[in-house]
Structure formats: C-alpha cells, structure tokens
Amino acid sequence: MQSSIREIRRRLFILLARAFVIVLFLSFVFFIAVTGYYLTFSSTPIPFPFASTLEGYYLANGNWDGVEKLFDSLDGLDSANPILLDEEHRIILDRRPDSPASTNSIYQLGSEDAFIELKANDETIGYLVITSFSISSRLGLARAILVPIGLISFILALFLVVVSILLVRRFVNPLADVIYAARAVADGKFDTRISSEGPQDLQSLAENFNEMASSLERNDKERREMLADVAHELRTPLAVIRGRLEGIIDGVYQENGSQVSVALEQTYILERLIEDLRLLTLAETRQLQFDTKNVNVADLIERTIEMFSAESQEKKISLSFTEQNGNLVAELDPQRFEQVMSNLIGNALRYVNENGKVWVTADETDEGLRITVNDNGVGIPEEDLPFIFDRFWRKDKSRSRTSGGTGLGLAIAKHLIEAQGGTIEAKNLPEGGLQVMIELKKK
Numbered sequence: 001m002q003s004s005i006r007e008i009r010r011r012l013f014i015l016l017a018r019a020f021v022i023v024l025f026l027s028f029v030f031f032i033a034v035t036g037y038y039l040t041f042s043s044t045p046i047p048f049p050f051a052s053t054l055e056g057y058y059l060a061n062g063n064w065d066g067v068e069k070l071f072d073s074l075d076g077l078d079s080a081n082p083i084l085l086d087e088e089h090r091i092i093l094d095r096r097p098d099s100p101a102s103t104n105s106i107y108q109l110g111s112e113d114a115f116i117e118l119k120a121n122d123e124t125i126g127y128l129v130i131t132s133f134s135i136s137s138r139l140g141l142a143r144a145i146l147v148p149i150g151l152i153s154f155i156l157a158l159f160l161v162v163v164s165i166l167l168v169r170r171f172v173n174p175l176a177d178v179i180y181a182a183r184a185v186a187d188g189k190f191d192t193r194i195s196s197e198g199p200q201d202l203q204s205l206a207e208n209f210n211e212m213a214s215s216l217e218r219n220d221k222e223r224r225e226m227l228a229d230v231a232h233e234l235r236t237p238l239a240v241i242r243g244r245l246e247g248i249i250d251g252v253y254q255e256n257g258s259q260v261s262v263a264l265e266q267t268y269i270l271e272r273l274i275e276d277l278r279l280l281t282l283a284e285t286r287q288l289q290f291d292t293k294n295v296n297v298a299d300l301i302e303r304t305i306e307m308f309s310a311e312s313q314e315k316k317i318s319l320s321f322t323e324q325n326g327n328l329v330a331e332l333d334p335q336r337f338e339q340v341m342s343n344l345i346g347n348a349l350r351y352v353n354e355n356g357k358v359w360v361t362a363d364e365t366d367e368g369l370r371i372t373v374n375d376n377g378v379g380i381p382e383e384d385l386p387f388i389f390d391r392f393w394r395k396d397k398s399r400s401r402t403s404g405g406t407g408l409g410l411a412i413a414k415h416l417i418e419a420q421g422g423t424i425e426a427k428n429l430p431e432g433g434l435q436v437m438i439e440l441k442k443k
Contacts, residue, residue, distance in 0.1 A: 017165075024157055028030070051116045051128060059120050071095060083107060083129040096131060121349040174202040178209060190217035222391075230277065237266035237273075276408040278280045280391065283415035290333040290420060297328045297337070297369060297440075301360055304341040308349060317349055318357040326364025330440050336416045341373070343409035344436050350431075368422075368441040376433040380426070388426055389414040410436075 057070050067084060071093065084093040090104050101107060106131070109115060114130040178193040184192040193210050196203040244263040248254075282288040301321050312319035341360075348358045358375045380388060391411045413436075417424045422440040429435050 028157075051118060054128060055118050055120055055125070058118070058125050064126070068093055081131045083131060085127040085129060087124045087126055089127070092126065170199070171202070173197065174206065175231045178202075178205060181209060181213070185213055185216065190220050213250055230428050234270065234273070240266045273408075276412060278416065280408055280412050283412065285421060286419065288336075288416075288419060290336060292331050292333050292420070294331050295331055295334045295337075297330055297332075298324050298362055298372065300334055301362060301371070304338055304345060305360065307342065308345050312349055312358070315349065315352075316354045317352050318359070319345070320358075321348070321360045321362075322361065323359075323361035325362070328362050328364060328369060330369050330442055332420050332440065340413045340416050340438070341371075343413045344373040347409055348373055348377070348434070348436075351375070352377040365439075368439065371438040371440070373436045374429065374433060376429075376431070379428040379432060381436050382428070385426060385428070389424070419436070 053070065054067070057067060058064065064084065064086070070084070071084075081096045083091060083092075083096065085107055086092055089106055091101055091107050092103070094101055094103070109129065110131070116128045117124060118126045118128060140242055140405045168384045174194075174197050177197075181192045181194045192213055194206050196206040210382075241263045244260075246252075248260075279288070298321075305319055305321055308319060314351075345358065345360070352358055356376055358373070361370075361372045361374070362371050391408060414424050416440055417440075420440070422438060424436065424438050426434060426436045
C-alpha cells in the first residue's frame with residue numbers, strides 16, 4: 001500500500017514540478033526576448049538603470065561634480081559613447097573617443113542621438129545622451145541590465161521553488177491518497193477511507209469520498225445479506241415441497257388431497273415471496289407505475305379493515321377505525337395505498353396477543369393527512385426501530401414463514417409511500433405497543 005501511494009505521490013510531484021518549471025522558464029525567456037528586442041531593434045532606449053543611478057548621484061551631491069567616477073563604475077555604459085548634459089544642454093561629461101566638443105559647451109542633439117531625461121524632485125537636472133546606439137552598444141547595455149536582473153530572478157526562482165515544493169506537497173499528498181483510495185474501492189475494497197488533510201476543498205473531497213465509500217460498503221453488505229435472506233426464504237418452502245413429493249413417490253405418504261395441499265400451500269408462500277420481491281425491486285428502482293387520483297382515504301381504510309375483520313375475530317383482537325377528522329381526500333394510487341394499509345394492519349395483527357387491540361386513525365393536518373396504525377402489543381426494542389423498514393427484518397427471528405410473514409411488508413410500505421411523496425415512520429407508544437405513522441401531502 002505504502003509503495004503504491006509513494007509512486008502516485010512521486011508522479012504527481014514530478015507532474016506539478018514540471019509544470020512549474022515550464023511556466024518559470026517561459027516567463028524568463030519571454031522577459032529576455034522582450035528586453036533584448038527593445039534594446040536591439042527599438043529606436044528609443046528604455047529608461048536604463050543608469051538613469052536612476054545618475055539621478056540618485058545628483059540628489060546626493062546637489063551637483064554633477066565627480067560624476068566621471070560614477071561613469072567608470074557603470075559597466076556597459078561606455079560602449080554607447082554617452083554624453084552627460086545639464087538642464088541647459090551644456091556638456092558636463094563627454095565619453096566619446098576623440099570628441100571635438102569641450103566641457104560647458106552647448107551640445108546640439110542629432111537625429112540619430114537617443115537621450116534620457118534626468119529628473120530630481122520633478123525638475124529636469126540634465127540629459128544622458130547615447131550617441132552610439134549600435135548593435136554592439138545595445139548588447140553591452142542589455143548585458144549590463146540583464147546580469148543584475150538575471151541574478152535577482154535566479155534568487156527569486158530558488159525561493160519560489162522552495163515555496164512551490166511545500167505547496168505541491170500540501171496538495172500532492174491528499175490527492176495521492178484519494179487516487180489510491182479510488183483504485184482500492186474500484187477493486188472492491190469498500191472499507192477504504194482517507195484522512196481529511198490539506199486545503200478546505202481537498203478536505204471536502206476526502207469527506208465526500210469517505211461518504212461515498214461508506215455508502216458503497218453499506219450497499220454491498222445489504223446486497224449480500226439480501227441474497228442470503230432470499231436463499232433462506234426460498235429454501236424452506238422448497239424443502240417442504242420436495243419432501244412431500246418425494247414422500248408420495250416413495251410411498252411414505254399416500255397420494256391424497258391432504259399431502260398435495262401441503263405442497264400447494266408452500267407454492268403459495270413461494271409465489272407471495274417472489275411477488276413481494278418483484279414489487280420491492282420495482283419500487284426501489286422507481287419503475288413502479290402509479291395510477292393517482294383523488295380518493296377518500298377513510299373509505300380505503302374501512303375497506304382494508306373489512307378484509308381483516310374475520311382474522312381479527314378469529315384471534316379475538318379488536319380492530320377498529322375510531323378516529324376520522326377533517327377532509328380525508330388526497331391524490332394517490334388507491335390500490336397501492338390499500339396494499340400499504342394491508343401490510344401495516346396484517347403486521348399489527350400478527351404480533352398482537354389474543355384480546356389485544358389494533359386501531360387506525362386518520363386526521364387532516366396543515367400540510368396534508370396523517371394516518372396511524374396502532375397496537376397494544378409489546379412494541380419494538382428501541383435499538384431495532386431504525387431497521388424495521390429494512391428487507392427481511394422480523395421482530396422474532398425464529399418465527400416461521402407462515403406466522404412471521406415474508407419480512408418485506410414494511411419495506412414495501414415504505415417505498416410505496418415515499419414514491420407518492422409521503423413519509424412513514426414508527427415509534428413505540430408510551431402505554432406499550434407500536435405506532436406506524438404515515439404523512440401524506442395534499443397535491
């Protein structure tokens with residue numbers, strides 16, 4: 001793992017360092033080219049550093065006395081055959097070889113002369129005349145200008161390289177971790193996580209990646225558990241059917257209606273389980289079609305209660321729809337809503353003891369409707385409440401398929417309600433028992 005991360009970091013570091021060096025090199029070349037072109041081909045010189053040096057000399061001394069020593073120290077200036085004039089164009093210093101002019105004489109600027117006006121405190125103090133602005137003199141001036149600039153640029157470049165290395169490492173390490181973790185997740189290692197380091201954006205990237213990995217890990221776990229649950233649910237009825245049929249063939253059981261009916265009952269269980277799985281898959285993938293219309297929810301609830309009245313009487317359980325308040329009309333699919341109510345009421349009757357009670361309420365709220373299915377059973381342990389809408393969850397893990405249902409009813413109810421814009425949740429009642437509450441919005 002560490003070798004892989006180091007390799008990724010090394011490649012990212014080289015890539016970013018290469019980009020930085022290229023940008024730095026191109027910037028330096030551009031500067032050299034522009035400066036060289038201006039010095040070599042332009043008809044007017046740029047304000048050389050010599051001008052600032054001369055202006056500083058005048059400010060320090062108040063006059064031009066002894067300025068020839070300064071000229072001797074300015075490398076590259078003599079090749080341009082310069083002349084220093086005062087503000088009235090009188091010659092102060094003439095560095096032309098074999099010059100016919102004398103000091104303090106008036107110098108007339110020629111058409112080929114290039115000059116730089118020297119100023120101090122916004123007042124003209126003289127002129128620096130370049131009488132020989134040939135290629136060789138321009139290159140000499142360029143060298144005199146570029147050498148100190150190049151030295152400063154080199155020092156700055158070293159400083160920038162150090163700073164860039166620190167910045168690159170700050171970005172490279174988190175990016176390398178993300179790349180390695182992405183590869184690991186792609187290889188099926190969904191437990192891979194990365195630390196949140198670096199700038200805020202990279203920290204946000206790491207946090208989002210960890211959330212994605214957690215979601216993938218959870219989905220993979222649910223997929224594995226679902227496959228195991230499906231295999232378990234199918235195995236029991238298939239084993240019963242196979243045992244009965246083999247017993248009939250071997251003569252252990254008589255070939256009569258009672259034995260065939262047992263096998264047929266198990267096929268009904270299989271059929272219901274397969275249909276529930278199909279319905280749940282369609283609901284989860286948003287492929288289930290809904291035929292919505294304005295319906296009276298109270299009528300649907302009463303119809304569902306009527307369907308379970310015989311079962312409730314047989315188990316001696318009170319089943320009622322005692323509370324109806326407000327306008328209970330909503331836009332929904334009546335068949336799917338009846339299926340939800342059937343799952344909830346059937347689940348309540350399954351886990352309420354004899355002489356128990358199941359009651360349904362429906363009320364109009366400010367935002368829509370609230371329907372509750374309540375019972376006075378033993379309720380659900382608080383630690384299990386977040387999971388009761390999961391596939392194949394059962395309160396009693398040891399219950400058979402006949403008494404315990406398919407374990408998909410609440411999961412189906414949740415998806416059918418949420419697909420129609422509603423919410424469903426469950427909680428334990430203070431006096432004991434479970435309450436499942438549905439919130440529907442009026443459209």
